[in-house]
Amino acid sequence: MTTLHNPTIWEISDSDNDGDEGAQGDLKRSSNAKLALAPPLSDGYKRPSQTRKRRSKEEMEADKEKGRGMKEARERKRAAKELEKEEKRKQQQKRKEAAEQLNSLKPENCLKCLTVCVDPALLQQEGSDILLGTLSSCEWRYIIEQQQLPNSITWTRNLPQQGEDGSATMEEDQVVQVLGATQFLDMVITVKKMIDSGGGDSAISRDAAKVLTLLVTESRPDYRRRGHETIQSKYGGENLNVEEVLVYLQLYKNMSVVFLDGWQEVTDHICAVTKSLSKRPLKLLTEKVDLPFCVDGSWASGVRVEKDGSGLKQVWSKQIQQLNRVSPAVALCVTAAHPSPQLLLQAYEASGSEEDKKRLLAGLVVEGEGKDRRIGPDVSARVYRCFTTQNPELVLD
Structure with missing residues (x-):
C-alpha cells in the first residue's frame, strides 16, 4: 500500500536573482505547507464555548434548595455558637457574683x-x-x-x-x-x-x-x-x-x-x-446541712456504701463491733459465717432450743497472729440478745 503525502507547493519566482522576491517565495511556500498539512474540520465539531449544556428548571431548583440548606446549616451553627457564648457568659457572671458574695461575707467586709x-x-x-x-x-x-x-x-x-x-x-x-x-x-x-x-x-x-x-x-x-x-x-x-x-x-x-x-x-x-x-x-x-458530728472518712470509722451494694459487709462488721469486747477479728469471723443480719436471724430460727441459739456462734474459730481461739459462749449470747430481744432497755453486758 502506497502512502500519499501532501506535496509541497512551490511557486516559481520570475527572477532567481531578486533576493526580496526569493524570501517572499519561501514564506508563501511555508504557509501553504501548513495549510496543506492541517486536518480538515469535521461537520460535527463545535467550539467549547458552544458546547455548554443548558440546565433544566428542576436542576436549578435543586441547586437553590441545596444553597438554602447550606445557608440554614450555617445559621444554625452560628446560632449554636452564640448560644454557647451566652451560656458561658452567664456562667461567668454567676461565678463572679458568687465570688463577690463570698468576698462580702468575709469578716473584714x-x-x-x-x-x-x-x-x-x-x-x-x-x-x-x-x-x-x-x-x-x-x-x-x-x-x-x-x-x-x-x-x-x-x-x-x-x-x-x-x-x-x-x-x-x-x-x-x-x-x-x-x-x-x-x-x-x-x-x-x-x-x-x-x-x-x-x-x-x-x-x-x-x-x-x-x-x-x-x-x-x-x-x-x-x-x-x-x-x-x-x-x-x-x-x-x-x-x-x-x-x-x-x-x-x-x-x-x-x-x-x-x-x-x-x-x-x-x-x-x-x-x-x-x-x-x-x-x-x-x-x-x-456549715453543712448534715449533723456536724456525723463525720465522713475512714479515720472516723465510717464506711461508705456504694449504689451497687459494696461496703454493706463492712457495715455489718462495724455493727457487731459496737458490742463490748468484740474485736474486729471476732466480727470478721461472725460475718464470714453469716454474711448478713438476715442470714444470722435465719440461723437463729433454724436452731432448736433457746440454749442452742445462745451458743450458735460459740464454736466459731477466730484466727489470730498466734494461737487460734473460739468466740466463746459469752460473746455468742450477747450477739443473740442484741439481735433478737424485744426489750429496748435491755442491758446486753
Missing part, C-alpha cells in the same frame, strides 16, 4: 456592714466615752438612738442584696444591757420576789427572740460582800442567795450575767461581740 446601736442613757454613765472612742478608732459604724431595752446595745446588719431599693437592714439577735451595781441589785430583788411568789415574767421585759447578756459594771473589789449586804437590807434582812437568781436567769430566761470592772472591760466585751457577729455569715455558709 462584714464589719463594714455592721452598725453598733447605743442607747442614749448609757452616755450618762461615767466612762462610756471609752466605748465611743474605741468604735471610732476602729472605724466601726455606730449610732446613738433609743433602744427598746434601756441601757442596752444592739447591732444591725446591712443587706445590699435584699429590698426593693437594693438595700435592707436586719437586726442581730444579740443584745447587751449595761447595768450599774445598784440597778442590778434592784433587778435581783425583783426577780427573787417573782420566784417566791410564782408570778409571771413581768419583771423581765425583753424580746424572746433576742439573746440578752447583762453586763454589771462595778470597780470595787468588795462588790459581792457589799451586794449581799445591800440585798439583805432591802429584802428585809432575810437570806438571799444571788447565785440562785443568776441560775434562774440563765436556765429559764436564757440570760447571761457578766461582772466587769469598769467601762474598759465593757468596751472589750462589745468589741468581741462585734467581731463574733462579723464572722457569723461565713460560718453559716460553710
Whole structure:
C-alpha cells in the first residue's frame, strides 16, 4: 500500500536573482505547507464555548434548595455558637457574683456592714466615752438612738442584696444591757420576789427572740460582800442567795450575767461581740446541712456504701463491733459465717432450743497472729440478745 503525502507547493519566482522576491517565495511556500498539512474540520465539531449544556428548571431548583440548606446549616451553627457564648457568659457572671458574695461575707467586709446601736442613757454613765472612742478608732459604724431595752446595745446588719431599693437592714439577735451595781441589785430583788411568789415574767421585759447578756459594771473589789449586804437590807434582812437568781436567769430566761470592772472591760466585751457577729455569715455558709458530728472518712470509722451494694459487709462488721469486747477479728469471723443480719436471724430460727441459739456462734474459730481461739459462749449470747430481744432497755453486758 502506497502512502500519499501532501506535496509541497512551490511557486516559481520570475527572477532567481531578486533576493526580496526569493524570501517572499519561501514564506508563501511555508504557509501553504501548513495549510496543506492541517486536518480538515469535521461537520460535527463545535467550539467549547458552544458546547455548554443548558440546565433544566428542576436542576436549578435543586441547586437553590441545596444553597438554602447550606445557608440554614450555617445559621444554625452560628446560632449554636452564640448560644454557647451566652451560656458561658452567664456562667461567668454567676461565678463572679458568687465570688463577690463570698468576698462580702468575709469578716473584714462584714464589719463594714455592721452598725453598733447605743442607747442614749448609757452616755450618762461615767466612762462610756471609752466605748465611743474605741468604735471610732476602729472605724466601726455606730449610732446613738433609743433602744427598746434601756441601757442596752444592739447591732444591725446591712443587706445590699435584699429590698426593693437594693438595700435592707436586719437586726442581730444579740443584745447587751449595761447595768450599774445598784440597778442590778434592784433587778435581783425583783426577780427573787417573782420566784417566791410564782408570778409571771413581768419583771423581765425583753424580746424572746433576742439573746440578752447583762453586763454589771462595778470597780470595787468588795462588790459581792457589799451586794449581799445591800440585798439583805432591802429584802428585809432575810437570806438571799444571788447565785440562785443568776441560775434562774440563765436556765429559764436564757440570760447571761457578766461582772466587769469598769467601762474598759465593757468596751472589750462589745468589741468581741462585734467581731463574733462579723464572722457569723461565713460560718453559716460553710456549715453543712448534715449533723456536724456525723463525720465522713475512714479515720472516723465510717464506711461508705456504694449504689451497687459494696461496703454493706463492712457495715455489718462495724455493727457487731459496737458490742463490748468484740474485736474486729471476732466480727470478721461472725460475718464470714453469716454474711448478713438476715442470714444470722435465719440461723437463729433454724436452731432448736433457746440454749442452742445462745451458743450458735460459740464454736466459731477466730484466727489470730498466734494461737487460734473460739468466740466463746459469752460473746455468742450477747450477739443473740442484741439481735433478737424485744426489750429496748435491755442491758446486753
